[in-house]
Amino acid sequence: MQDPDPIAGRMTDGGHQLRQRVYFExxxxxxxxxxxxxLQFLERGRSDYLRLLGIRHRELATTGRSFAVSRxxxxxxxxxxxxxxVMVCTEFRGATGARITLHQRIMRDEDDLLKASVIxxxxxxxxxxxxxxxxxxxxxxxxxxxxx
Amino acid sequence: MQDPDPIAGRMTDGGHQLRQRVYFExxxxxxxxxxxxxLQFLERGRSDYLRLLGIRHRELATTGRSFAVSRxxxxxxxxxxxxxxVMVCTEFRGATGARITLHQRIMRDEDDLLKASVIxxxxxxxxxxxxxxxxxxxxxxxxxxxxx
Amino acid sequence: MQDPDPIAGRMTDGGHQLRQRVYFExxxxxxxxxxxxxLQFLERGRSDYLRLLGIRHRELATTGRSFAVSRxxxxxxxxxxxxxxVMVCTEFRGATGARITLHQRIMRDEDDLLKASVIxxxxxxxxxxxxxxxxxxxxxxxxxxxxx
Amino acid sequence: MQDPDPIAGRMTDGGHQLRQRVYFExxxxxxxxxxxxxLQFLERGRSDYLRLLGIRHRELATTGRSFAVSRxxxxxxxxxxxxxxVMVCTEFRGATGARITLHQRIMRDEDDLLKASVIxxxxxxxxxxxxxxxxxxxxxxxxxxxxx
Numbered sequence: 001m002q003d004p005d006p007i008a009g010r011m012t013d014g015g016h017q018l019r020q021r022v023y024f025e026x027x028x029x030x031x032x033x034x035x036x037x038x039l040q041f042l043e044r045g046r047s048d049y050l051r052l053l054g055i056r057h058r059e060l061a062t063t064g065r066s067f068a069v070s071r072x073x074x075x076x077x078x079x080x081x082x083x084x085x086v087m088v089c090t091e092f093r094g095a096t097g098a099r100i101t102l103h104q105r106i107m108r109d110e111d112d113l114l115k116a117s118v119i120x121x122x123x124x125x126x127x128x129x130x131x132x133x134x135x136x137x138x139x140x141x142x143x144x145x146x147x148x
Numbered sequence: 149m150q151d152p153d154p155i156a157g158r159m160t161d162g163g164h165q166l167r168q169r170v171y172f173e174x175x176x177x178x179x180x181x182x183x184x185x186x187l188q189f190l191e192r193g194r195s196d197y198l199r200l201l202g203i204r205h206r207e208l209a210t211t212g213r214s215f216a217v218s219r220x221x222x223x224x225x226x227x228x229x230x231x232x233x234v235m236v237c238t239e240f241r242g243a244t245g246a247r248i249t250l251h252q253r254i255m256r257d258e259d260d261l262l263k264a265s266v267i268x269x270x271x272x273x274x275x276x277x278x279x280x281x282x283x284x285x286x287x288x289x290x291x292x293x294x295x296x
Numbered sequence: 297m298q299d300p301d302p303i304a305g306r307m308t309d310g311g312h313q314l315r316q317r318v319y320f321e322x323x324x325x326x327x328x329x330x331x332x333x334x335l336q337f338l339e340r341g342r343s344d345y346l347r348l349l350g351i352r353h354r355e356l357a358t359t360g361r362s363f364a365v366s367r368x369x370x371x372x373x374x375x376x377x378x379x380x381x382v383m384v385c386t387e388f389r390g391a392t393g394a395r396i397t398l399h400q401r402i403m404r405d406e407d408d409l410l411k412a413s414v415i416x417x418x419x420x421x422x423x424x425x426x427x428x429x430x431x432x433x434x435x436x437x438x439x440x441x442x443x444x
Numbered sequence: 445m446q447d448p449d450p451i452a453g454r455m456t457d458g459g460h461q462l463r464q465r466v467y468f469e470x471x472x473x474x475x476x477x478x479x480x481x482x483l484q485f486l487e488r489g490r491s492d493y494l495r496l497l498g499i500r501h502r503e504l505a506t507t508g509r510s511f512a513v514s515r516x517x518x519x520x521x522x523x524x525x526x527x528x529x530v531m532v533c534t535e536f537r538g539a540t541g542a543r544i545t546l547h548q549r550i551m552r553d554e555d556d557l558l559k560a561s562v563i564x565x566x567x568x569x570x571x572x573x574x575x576x577x578x579x580x581x582x583x584x585x586x587x588x589x590x591x592x
Binding site for chain 4: 036073
Binding site for chain 2: 325326328331332335336353364365368369370374423
């Protein structure tokens with residue numbers, strides 16, 4: 001079966017994959033992708049993963065809530081360059097309280113370019129973390145993350 | 149016939165169309181897309197239009213040449229918001245000497261969000277404009293732009 | 297007399313000047329500043345000009361209003377490069393209804409790198425232009441712009 | 445004594461401090477700074493720290509070398525907002541082989557907004573790490589980092 005709208009990537013067993021092009025804007029004068037722009041690729045992957053799970057930023061915002069990154073560990077392994085097509089791979093690793101732990105990779109063909117561990121928190125209008133609603137936890141499989 | 153690789157958009161009669169998602173990164177605290185980010189959408193459209201015409205930034209770079217924007221006129225008509233899907237429409241309007249004139253629009257469904265007239269120049273290693281090679285002019289249809 | 301807080305630049309006769317550094321993030325793989333980033337330099341100049349005139353984005357936002365760019369004409373004349381210090385020069389040209397017209401230049405020493413004509417509009421919560429309050433017009437000198 | 449050019453920040457005991465304004469461009473539709481933009485603030489701090497130590501990106505580039513981030517751990521503690529002035533604090537923690545370890549913080553007044561541990565590597569034209577030249581190690585105090 002074909003994806004109805006590949007612009008949002010596709011669900012995989014335990015996660016999500018999104019193909020992205022490296023345009024001019026993502027590069028810097030070293031000729032490679034500027035390190036902070038990889039985080040934008042990661043965020044596009046997370047957003048589309050949530051989207052395909054039925055969680056929309058705009059709807060959350062109407063209730064004053066949004067997801068905020070609270071912690072990242074990133075290993076920059078190999079650089080990407082202009083015109084490259086990369087795959088942003090997102091894997092759910094667990095959810096506790098207000099927090100979701102994801103592992104993410106950026107790949108070019110078989111090469112890992114970047115690996116990241118990312119913790120995002122659901123925050124309320126005052127910027128404080130709020131408990132994930134049960135429906136949202138269920139969407140991720142309601143697995144408790146033993147490591148957090 | 150289906151596009152072999154829709155990530156690069158598709159050629160249209162006289163131009164090119166590219167669908168793009170509005171992610172977090174493109175918005176600002178007004179809740180809408182930050183004005184300068186629309187230019188990145190436009191550049192993605194131009195890059196993929198050139199790509200489907202067979203012109204690659206990376207190959208050009210090996211000969212010390214690249215395209216640089218030399219002039220833009222932009223009317224910001226309606227704002228785009230997070231989660232929107234927009235269409236970047238690029239239309240060739242003419243080529244003379246070192247310069248290519250394009251008209252570009254960003255649309256959401258039937259609405260024009262932005263209209264732009266863009267002049268790009270091929271520049272050499274010293275940053276000076278260099279004449280478009282005949283092969284490249286032919287690719288665009290070798291139409292002379294009467295307005296420039 | 298010295299500026300109390302040079303981070304916001306300084307008022308000039310009829311406008312404002314802001315010195316800015318070109319960091320890695322503003323460059324692209326051509327080795328020069330990515331064209332859309334110049335707009336961010338321009339916006340920093342406009343924001344600090346408004347700031348020194350007593351107009352704050354955050355305070356406007358509490359009343360549901362913000363400034364939005366409605367039209368730009370930009371001539372990219374010479375490129376800036378990593379490590380450069382550039383001067384963003386902003387000049388008030390007139391205000392009518394909801395709109396303010398500014399001329400902006402980015403200079404490196406005596407060289408003009410970019411010239412722009414920018415129209416910004418005050419918009420309300422629904423994104424529609426709202427009339428500039430008399431106090432704000434007075435701040436700019438209440439000059440009517442004959443050209444708009 | 446006053447800093448001759450405060451645009452590059454100032455050296456501190458064991459590091460560097462750079463004041464930066466939060467402009468429109470750094471925010472996202474949540475109303476706060478977009479997480480990936482904090483990395484740009486960090487990079488401006490590192491660049492100006494190196495600059496005041498006498499190490500210039502452009503000069504390095506003439507020998508085909510540049511600094512690349514190889515690893516980051518980032519804790520996002522409190523958000524910054526439009527119009528804020530933040531302080532980017534960079535502290536040298538050690539250098540071994542091709543790698544420099546830095547600790548960085550972004551503060552607003554007395555509050556820590558973000559803490560990061562950053563490893564940057566000097567890379568050659570092929571993207572491979574190259575040993576730091578002795579002169580560069582001397583500049584940092586030639587302290588060996590016991591933790592790496």
